[in-house]
Amino acid sequence: MGQAVTLRQVAAHAGVSRQTVSNVLNAPQRVDPVTLRKVQAAIEALGYQPNRTARSLATRQAGLIGYCLARMPGRSLFMDPFLHTLTEAIEETGRRMLVFTAPEGAQGIETYADLIAQRAVDAFILSDTVDEDPRHTWLASRGVPFASFGRTWPKQGEQPGPWVDVDGAGACAELVRRLHSAGHDQIAFVGWCQRVTMGAAKDRQRGWQDECARLGLSEQAAYADSDSMDGAARAAATLLDGPTPPTAIVAASDLLAVGVLGELRRRKLRPGHDVWVTGFDDSVLATSVEGGLTSVRQPTEEITSALVRLLDAEHGESGVLLAGQIVCRSSAPVDL
Amino acid sequence: MGQAVTLRQVAAHAGVSRQTVSNVLNAPQRVDPVTLRKVQAAIEALGYQPNRTARSLATRQAGLIGYCLARMPGRSLFMDPFLHTLTEAIEETGRRMLVFTAPEGAQGIETYADLIAQRAVDAFILSDTVDEDPRHTWLASRGVPFASFGRTWPKQGEQPGPWVDVDGAGACAELVRRLHSAGHDQIAFVGWCQRVTMGAAKDRQRGWQDECARLGLSEQAAYADSDSMDGAARAAATLLDGPTPPTAIVAASDLLAVGVLGELRRRKLRPGHDVWVTGFDDSVLATSVEGGLTSVRQPTEEITSALVRLLDAEHGESGVLLAGQIVCRSSAPVDL
DNA sequence: CTGAAAGCGCTTACAG
DNA sequence: CTGAAAGCGCTTACAG
Numbered sequence: 001m002g003q004a005v006t007l008r009q010v011a012a013h014a015g016v017s018r019q020t021v022s023n024v025l026n027a028p029q030r031v032d033p034v035t036l037r038k039v040q041a042a043i044e045a046l047g048y049q050p051n052r053t054a055r056s057l058a059t060r061q062a063g064l065i066g067y068c069l070a071r072m073p074g075r076s077l078f079m080d081p082f083l084h085t086l087t088e089a090i091e092e093t094g095r096r097m098l099v100f101t102a103p104e105g106a107q108g109i110e111t112y113a114d115l116i117a118q119r120a121v122d123a124f125i126l127s128d129t130v131d132e133d134p135r136h137t138w139l140a141s142r143g144v145p146f147a148s149f150g151r152t153w154p155k156q157g158e159q160p161g162p163w164v165d166v167d168g169a170g171a172c173a174e175l176v177r178r179l180h181s182a183g184h185d186q187i188a189f190v191g192w193c194q195r196v197t198m199g200a201a202k203d204r205q206r207g208w209q210d211e212c213a214r215l216g217l218s219e220q221a222a223y224a225d226s227d228s229m230d231g232a233a234r235a236a237a238t239l240l241d242g243p244t245p246p247t248a249i250v251a252a253s254d255l256l257a258v259g260v261l262g263e264l265r266r267r268k269l270r271p272g273h274d275v276w277v278t279g280f281d282d283s284v285l286a287t288s289v290e291g292g293l294t295s296v297r298q299p300t301e302e303i304t305s306a307l308v309r310l311l312d313a314e315h316g317e318s319g320v321l322l323a324g325q326i327v328c329r330s331s332a333p334v335d336l
Numbered sequence: 337m338g339q340a341v342t343l344r345q346v347a348a349h350a351g352v353s354r355q356t357v358s359n360v361l362n363a364p365q366r367v368d369p370v371t372l373r374k375v376q377a378a379i380e381a382l383g384y385q386p387n388r389t390a391r392s393l394a395t396r397q398a399g400l401i402g403y404c405l406a407r408m409p410g411r412s413l414f415m416d417p418f419l420h421t422l423t424e425a426i427e428e429t430g431r432r433m434l435v436f437t438a439p440e441g442a443q444g445i446e447t448y449a450d451l452i453a454q455r456a457v458d459a460f461i462l463s464d465t466v467d468e469d470p471r472h473t474w475l476a477s478r479g480v481p482f483a484s485f486g487r488t489w490p491k492q493g494e495q496p497g498p499w500v501d502v503d504g505a506g507a508c509a510e511l512v513r514r515l516h517s518a519g520h521d522q523i524a525f526v527g528w529c530q531r532v533t534m535g536a537a538k539d540r541q542r543g544w545q546d547e548c549a550r551l552g553l554s555e556q557a558a559y560a561d562s563d564s565m566d567g568a569a570r571a572a573a574t575l576l577d578g579p580t581p582p583t584a585i586v587a588a589s590d591l592l593a594v595g596v597l598g599e600l601r602r603r604k605l606r607p608g609h610d611v612w613v614t615g616f617d618d619s620v621l622a623t624s625v626e627g628g629l630t631s632v633r634q635p636t637e638e639i640t641s642a643l644v645r646l647l648d649a650e651h652g653e654s655g656v657l658l659a660g661q662i663v664c665r666s667s668a669p670v671d672l
Numbered sequence: 673c674t675g676a677a678a679g680c681g682c683t684t685a686c687a688g
Numbered sequence: 689c690t691g692a693a694a695g696c697g698c699t700t701a702c703a704g
Binding site: 084284 | 386390
Binding site for chain 4: 017023030054
């Protein structure tokens with residue numbers, strides 16, 4: 001891999017001390033312009049890049065942000081692009097992303113603790129947040145910097161630390177309002193199986209439910225027995241076979257919505273005509289199905305930039321709630 | 337975040353020198369059992385964990401493997417779980433994963449170069465390999481350790497470095513054989529749009545094509561104009577509207593296959609009866625569609641463990657070709 | 673088996 | 689503005 005150029009060699013090449021080279025790198029404003037150019041020329045000539053490890057040891061900053069990869073195949077379509085965007089946002093601040101795996105739940109805390117104890121990361125970005133997530137309270141109690149995508153919905157008290165979230169409840173309520181305006185009064189919900197403790201799951205359902213209640217509509221919900229299209233199709237079948245079949249179905253994710261669409265097709269019901277269907281995430285699936293799936297876009301760029309901002313904020317902002325954007329397609333033409 | 341315990345404190349606590357503590361950590365066999373226990377007790381009592389940065393500086397090993405995140409939304413369903421499994425495999429060797437983003441193509445090389453120059457990573461895992469991938473040749477020429485998921489298909493010469501791949505050609509050929517045995521003689525292919533330079537794309541198509549040629553079958557292929565279900569549906573429509581409509585369609589991915597299924601349904605053609613359809617990846621989509629999609633499972637665990645093995649191999653093994661496993665479901669009951 | 677010494681490649685006050 | 693000194697927290701030959 002070749003021998004790396006060190007700061008010492010740059011100093012020798014430029015005929016200055018090592019500290020001056022360091023200053024050129026870290027505090028160029030306080031070095032004489034002539035010296036500056038001379039050193040920069042040496043850096044250029046030798047192709048010098050500072051050794052990050054040595055810098056980290058001296059500054060006591062790993063320059064790395066930890067992010068735990070969850071195992072949720074059904075969320076891949078959203079999480080994979082999210083991770084890409086998040087990584088870019090972190091890189092823009094001159095740091096890098098360390099990804100790791102951990103056991104689910106409270107056991108996983110140990111992995112976070114180790115990473116901090118070893119000084120392998122400076123802070124964490126949390127996602128796949130669950131209700132009363134133990135990670136948040138633990139990290140907050142130790143003073144470990146972090147920012148969470150997703151709220152923890154504590155039974156009492158406030159969110160334990162900085163968070164960014166998309167207003168799933170608000171978006172689903174808006175969908176209900178628009179569907180109602182379009183003449184629907186049987187607006188059902190298809191959600192994840194009850195094992196899913198993801199905070200966003202309940203949030204989305206609550207938005208649908210509260211708005212139905214406010215409008216005096218019936219509240220029928222069914223749950224996919226697995227996080228799959230097929231599970232959603234069965235849930236939709238249950239609803240459609242009921243005494244008051246829905247004319248619109250709000251699904252908690254695109255994958256579930258596509259499952260619902262499949263069930264409609266099987267019954268020769270036309271999406272966007274006989275039954276309107278909406279999804280969530282605006283993933284590749286939403287543009288993939290025939291005519292397109294009306295969905296809620298999560299503003300990934302805004303989410304990730306807010307996360308990075310909160311990571312560095314000194315007790316300023318503590319929570320950022322972003323609106324989901326309803327993207328209309330033919331499965332539910334609610335833009336009319 | 338609290339002050340970290342250092343090796344120095346452990347030494348003081350145990351009443352030994354710092355080097356002895358270091359030996360307990362890195363070469364326990366050559367320290368007296370009594371001393372060993374004494375030091376271990378001190379480590380335990382203080383909850384000591386070595387500072388990774390300091391260790392890295394001393395050993396000249398970052399302990400980090402670099403992995404570039406590609407932006408390919410259509411591949412999320414496969415890549416997201418793959419990354420999780422890969423990360424676990426890396427962690428089992430005591431190292432961690434650093435993920436990063438880079439421009440596509442030759443421009444991206446600079447990012448790899450920087451990472452190495454800064455000693456931020458020790459090696460790379462490459463994926464999303466394209467034909468004649470410039471990364472491989474560059475890394476190999478610099479002696480940077482890496483292992484590639486996917487071959488680069490050089491026009492001449494050998495693979496530039498250690499690789500692991502799934503035999504896409506072999507799996508597709510096997511699909512054709514089985515479809516032919518089941519009585520099909522119009523076996524078409526639906527592939528990605530031609531912009532996709534992913535090596536695996538051509539590999540899969542070649543397997544289908546060569547086997548069709550060998551069996552004396554016609555070779556009709558159509559391409560999704562975008563990496564989406566909808567694009568695949570249009571490709572399938574072209575084939576089905578042709579003079580000799582296929583009775584079986586081999587698709588290059590699950591997403592494309594699901595698009596094909598949609599087109600069949602639109603035409604009231606029954607998958608697995610009127611037209612047989614196969615996918616690739618055995619992703620969540622394959623089990624998600626009604627009746628299930630016959631697909632080719634990529635052995636993720638074997639792939640990642642081979643990658644990690646090759647990373648550390650001293651010019652031993654240089655290539656690992658793994659078979660894809662055909663998973664039969666009702667869209668193409670080729671197990672009969 | 674154990675410890676004093678040097679060093680990994682930087683940065684950070686602090687003199688000059 | 690520039691440089692000599694100390695230090696970040698480890699590991700690695702090398703004496704003893």
